[in-house]
Each structure stands twice: as structure tokens, then as C-alpha cells.
Amino acid sequence: MFPISADPAEVVTFAREAETLGFDFLGCGEHLFFHGPVTNAFVSLAAAAAVTDRIRLLSALTILPVYPAVLAAKQAATLDRISGGRLDLGIGVGGEYPPEFEAAGVPVAGRGRRTDESLRVVQELFAGGPVELEGETVRLRGLSLDPPPLQAGGPPLWIGGRKEAALRRTARFGDVWFPYAVTPEQLQAGMGRLGELLDEQGRPQGAARGAFFGWGHVARSGALARETAVRVVSSIYQQDFAPLADRLLVIGSPAQVVDRLGAYAAAGAEEFLFAPAADDVASLRETVQLFATEVLPQVRSLGPRGAST
Template sequence: MRFGLSLANKGEGCGPESLDAGAGAAERLGWDSVWVTDHLMVPNGPEAGEYGVMLEALTALTYVAARHRRVTVGTSVIVPAMRDAPLLAKELATIDVLSGGRLVVGVGVSDKGDIIEYTNLGKAERFPRRGAYLDEAVALWRHLWSGKIEPFIGEFHTLSDYSFLPLPVQGAGIPIWCGGRSERALRRTAELADGYHAAQTGPADLAGRVPRLAELTAQQGRPMPTLSVRARVEFGPSTRSVYTLHGSEDAMVDELLEFARAGADEILLVFDAERPHDIERAVNRFHENVIEPFRARSGDFEPAEAGRP
């Protein structure tokens, strides 16, 4: 099982020093990947939460990819309907070129409560059709990244005369991981994606979804996707109503073993730390007291090659 780190591109402490602290620690410890979170214009006030202060995700990811040359870099997750699919195709292709083919694209549709953010971005009309927009965005990206120059005609986009170069290093094979916990998210993963990227999901929930995902994927004649989980870490008791990886370090080792038994290929860890020193301390503590004992007990952890989805 592989491990990734959610970088501090959000929160009061976000900045180049925090990004470097997280990515540097991940590389030093042999973790496989680093990820950025995406929000653009959340409501002001208490509703903003931790997303009220944010570095733009793709710009931050480009910075990290240029300075840290081993880890896979990814989005967890980007919302195509809040942006524009053709521009995203170019931005993502550029990151893949500049990183030497180390990009993974996590995508999602956002939650029901995000209508205000869509409105702030001038895209309120997309909100009811955000799932359909995501589906078409993925098809458009694959079309462009493959080097095809034939017209693309969809519900939201018509491309008939265009040049799209340079192509990404991974071509149309840039891994796309689909987030979400609904039946539709599982279907979308089976139909379109290379990976399933679950948040607020414990080992039992993941194990419960795997048979259905396997069934849907088989119906599409596609291989089983990569299984990944985004998990917030809390040392000690949990303070949240949603799933977190928490408790004693021994308890977290046991939980990781359960994730491994459920079939998880990669765990993306989210720490509340925002300042460089706090980030390094939290990552080091988790690595020494949770990951290393997990390795010793499971015997199945081998750092993946850079760029592996």
C-alpha cells in the first residue's frame, strides 16, 4: 500500500514554505505522492472553514512539481464544472509535460452545498448538470491528450478546428481518479476513470463498495481501478463527525491494516498542520509511529515508482 500527503495549499499558513515542507518530507521518507486541494471562491464567513484561504491548486501543483522531482503530483480533487474543460485540458497537459509525466488528476462534482461557489464563479447554470459536465470533460481531455484532430462534439463543447500541442508525456493515459461516495460516483469510476478516490470513508465502507465497483467495472469490460482513500489524521480522539484516522498510533496501524485488507492501493493523508515546522513534525511522527509499524506487520508496502497511478 502506498502513501500520499495532502499539501498545505489551504489555511492561514499556506505558502511556498509550507508546500516545500510537505513535499520535501514526503520525498525524504519515500512516500509516493503529494496532492493539492481545489476550491476557488467559497462563501465568506464561518461557511468558508479551512477553504477561505487557498492557493490556486494547479499553480501550486506546478510549483511543487518543479521543485520536487520524485513524487507523483495530483489533485484531490479538482471540479471541472467550476472551471472550463478545454482550458483545464491544456493546464493539466502542461503540468504533465513539465513534471515529466508524474500527474494524477482527481476529479469530483462537488457537494450540494457548493451552489454559492458556482454562483460566485458565474457558473450557477452548470450546477444542476455538473455531473454531465464532468463526464464530458473527461471525454474531451482524452480526445485532446491522445493527439486526435478530429472534431469533438458534445453537449457543452464543440471543437472543429484546433491545435493542441505539446501532448502530455502520458498522452491520453494521464490517470484520472474519480471522487465521491454515491452509486453514481461508482458508476462514473467504472465507466470513465482509472481510479476510485474516496473521502470520509473508513475501511468497512471501502470494503462494502469494492464488490459493487468490481461488478460495474466488469460490466464495462475494464480493469479494476486503483483504490485510494483520502483520510484526515487526528492524533488522539476525533473531533469530527465524519470519518478520520484517529486514536492512538497503535490503533491507526490497525486501521491501516484494515484498509489494506479492504483492497486500498493508496492512502492520502491529511494533517491539520499548516506551518512548515508543524507539517514536518506531524509527517515524521506518523511515518515513524504508524507507517513503519504498519510495514513491519503487513510486509506489503513497497514505495511505488514515480508516476505510477
Template sequence: MNPLSCGRVSCPSSIISNSGCLRLCFRSCSCCISARNSLVSSAIDMPPYDEGCGGKYTRDAAASCTMRPMIEFGVSLPTIGMDDPSAVRLVAEQAETSGLDSVWAADHIVLPTSHTSTYPYSADGEFLIAPGLPFLDQFTTLAYVAGFTSRVKLGTAVTLLPLRHPLAAAKTTATLDVLSGGRSILGVAAGWLREEFEALGLDFDQRGAVLDESLRLVRAAWTEQEVRFEGRFFDVSGVESYPHPAQTPHPPIWIGGHTKPVMRRAARYGDAWFPPLFATTPQALAEAHRAMNEEAATAGRGNGAVALSLRVLVDLRSDPDLAGAEKRGALTGEPQRIAATLAEYAEAGVSHFVFLPQARSLADVQRTIDLLSAKVVPELR
């Protein structure tokens, strides 16, 4: 094992070789943060900069090095509009065999038949899901996928945590992490659909404050022998929550969204920030991420505590809906063009891209994964 490797199953090596290039693991677990710090402070020999390596490392005459993160890629499972377990299985297996790093499932408990809420993840504010479509539960789906995969991470994109008691969410995620061998990622957000909160008898206007407190309680449930918590919304003592997750200290928490409250939340509680591509530019993203990590460091979380991931809608169908893609902020065009766009975001610090294929059928999803894994991903690795 490499001396700078953390040795965990979910992160077998912090320094790996790829065609002669060294690449650094930028996972947000504490062991990998330690490995990165060890590398930066050490005097180990590194190869010279080589254009053929894609500039993964550079080393100048003064022996200072500039590192880019090892980039990972994931894909959303077909949990919306399809209720066929074979479709979920085919896409998950395709992701695993094609070299993608993660699979993801979205979240809504109920959807209103009509609403006036503005959807924050499309350019025109319109919700992307038509009424009457099936919407599979994310945790049940990911547990199903865990049973026939062995490598891909299993992420929620995202869990609307204020819709659930945080102890229930902590238990479900910890169980998924244990049963999958430490492969879970908990992506969270506050939610946007007022009518969904009202249907569940929950206060929509307090969702941000509830989410902040919930994140603290989830961490406590994952790490403490006896859970003790006293807050504005939750008061817990004299209970335990086992099993704890397989990952140490816990599964990564990704904070979804792109507003200023989201950025503050990510700085305080997140292992990664998870905004949508359409809402930002590479330059703005890099500046916001830098400020976020400065705030995290001020709060005592250490340098580089918050990684950067990105939610990317892609329409690679042979007959893409160009007008719809513009409304949704989806990337279209030749795979090489998409790779060039994503390369700008990689330069801005993105270490994990999560693709949401725009599709009318399972065949569309599979074609998109084939093109991404063959013509986009290799350009960025």
C-alpha cells in the same frame, strides 16, 4: 529490468523486491495492468508465504497466488490557511525525503463569505475552512513543487472540473505532466458548493452531467491528434491540444466522492476511485469496489480497471482536537492504532492512502509527516 516491468519512468518496476518479498505494482496505467495479467497467468517461481513479509504474496500447494497491492502514501500540501511558499516547499521536500509517494493540493476558485450548502466530507456537514483564509491555486502550487522535487507524484485532491472548461484543464494537467517528467495525477469531483457555482455563472444542478462529459473531452484532448467531440455541453472540432501528457496513455484520473453517481462515474471513466475514509467501512468499501470493477469490465474496460485510493484525515498533534476530529472523521490516537485501522482498509483493496494532516501550524504538519513515515507507513508496506 524485470521482464514484467513496464519500464516507464513513473513506474520503473512492476515487480520489486523488498526484504525478500515480491510486491506487485498496482498502478492503473495500461502497461502495469498488462504486467499484472502476465504475472497471474505465468508460472514464475514465487517465494512461499512468510509472515515476516506481511503476506504480500501467498502461494499454496496448488501454485495459485493471492496478491495484495503495493501500497502508496501521499500527503496534502499546506495550501489552505498558509500563503508562505517556504511552507509548501518544506512539506513537499519532507514528503520526498521521508519516502512518501505523492503530494496533493485542493481546489476552490472562490469561497462565499456565507453559504447554506452542506459539506459532504465531514460527519456534521460543516465546512472545515474558516472565512478569510488564503487558498492557493492547486495547479500553480504543484508546478512550483515540480521544480524542486524529482520523485513524488503531484496530485489534485480534487479538481472541481465543472468549474473549468475541460480543454483548459486538459492543457494545464498535460503541461504539469510534461514539466514534471510524468508525475501528475488528476483527481476530479463534481463539487458541492452551490454558491461557488453561482458566483462563476455556472449551473450547479448540471454539474454531474457536465463532469461526465468533461472527462471524455479531457481524454480526447490528451490522446487525439485532432480533437473532435460532440456532446450536450461541449462541441469541439478542428482543434489540437499539445503537448500531450508524458504518461501513456495519459495521467491517472481519480474520481473523488462516495455517492452512487460517483461510483458509476468511476466505473466508466476512472483509473481510481477516491472516497473519504469517514464515509465507509472496509467491508462496504471492498464490496463497492468489487461491484465497480464488475461494471467497468461489463463496459469493456478490462478486469481491475479501477484502483482504490482513500482520503484520510489524521490528527497526530500532541494535543489533538478530539471533538473536532470526530466531527471531521479524522483518525486520532497512537500511530500504531492508526496503522491497525488503515491495515483493514488495505485488506479491502486500498492501494494509495492520501493523508490530510489536521494542523494549527507548519510544525504540526511536519510532526504529522514524521510520525506517519516512521510509525504508520512501515507497518503497511
């Protein structure tokens, strides 16, 4: 993942390095406003698309309810074409920083319902052809996306969230369930529930796969990795992560991180977004390089079909 606090101008260098190091996808998060600096995923990933050829590009996550649904669909379709069909569209409901909703003129209450309607709009526009839809916040009268996304049916939809609503949203719209800050046990339980909900929606088992987003740090010293990750993530979210670190962060020596990811793979994760928690550029480069050389090759063999990062 492109570091949340980095200068957006650095995304070009970061994207080139991620592709060269062998990562499968580059993630970029976003907020309109947050506790600290955050970029915009559509803009930053467009820059990344221009300097890469292979790596897939993941918005992690687009806070969909603060966008007009048709604007999000248009930007995603355009980015998919710019990237040669390499976009994965991650969707979140947000709400952890209410001032950004107020600034956008969108109520925090009802953001889940707004997201569901927007997902319907995005999905129908991605499908191609004129769309007729009358909703609470959207009215489409025979309009089509032109040009459409390059990928047939549009970019895969990664649905963020840990609760029942997120699982229901995934079962209805998603290709990937993408929770943040979950234990392997929580992920496994969620995957079981997702299977039930896919049945209810009449979708086949396996129509939506599992992934997870994890802040982490890998270092030769497991203690140093833990200390660094706790300090950085606590600063980003303005809460003390020390009591949560061993349950929710991916931290330790290369061997410890491989074991940790193995637990998630066994629980049903096929993709993992590594969000490096680092104090500065030197620490960032060190942890990413170590992950790429000593963790990533072993991650390939995890899970029934292998895993990607």
C-alpha cells in the same frame, strides 16, 4: 496532502520535505472559494514539481465542472510535462460550497453531467490526435493538445465521490476510485460495486483500483490526536466532526493508525492520502514526522500488493 489552510508559498518547502521523508505522492486540493483559504492545485503542484524529482503529484481534487474542459486538459498536460510525467489528475464534482459555482457562472445543478462531458473531453485530448466532439458545453473541431501530456494516454484519473454516480464515473473514465470520508465497510462495498460496473463498461477487473482520502492526526497520545483532528476538521468544514471522528478520521497513536489503515487496505485501498489536521506549523511538522517514521514503513506491507501514501 498540502495543508488546506497553509500559505501557498509554503508548498515548495512542504514538497521537498514530503519527498525526503519518503512519501509516494504529494496531494494538493482546491476550490475557487471555500469556508477558508484554499490554494489552486495546478499552480501549487507546478511549484512542487520544480523542486522535486521522484514524488508523484496529485490534484485532490480538481473541481472539474468550474473549468472549461479544454482549459483543464491544457493545464494538466502542461503540468505533466513540467513534472516529467508525475501528475495524477484527481477529479471531483464539488457542490459543497455553491457560491463558488455561482461566481464561476456555472449552475450547481447538472454538475455531474457537466463533469462527465468534461472527462470525455479530457480523456480524448489526452489520447492524442485531432478530436471531433459536439457536446452540451464543448465543441471541438479537429483540435489536438500540443504539446500532449508526457505520460502515454495522459495522467491517471482519480475520481472522487462516494455515491453510485462516482462509481459509474470511475468505471467509465477512471484509473482510481478515490472517496473521502468512508468507513472500511463502505469502501469494500464500493469496490465490489465498481467491479460490477467495470464489467458493464467492458473494462477488465483491476482497470480501476481503490484509494481513499482521510483527514487525520497521529500523536503519542491517541486522545490528543483525536481532540486535535476533531477541532481542525470541524473548523474547515464548519460542522461538528466529534460524532464522526471514530468512523471517518484516521487518528490515534502510530499503532492505532497502522491498524486503521490496515482495515482500509483489507477493504481494497491501495493508496491513502493522509491529510494532516493540525492547528499550527509545529503541530503539522510533528504529526507528519511521526507518520513518516512510525506509520509509513509499516504501511508498505499492507494489502495484497502493498500500499502507498
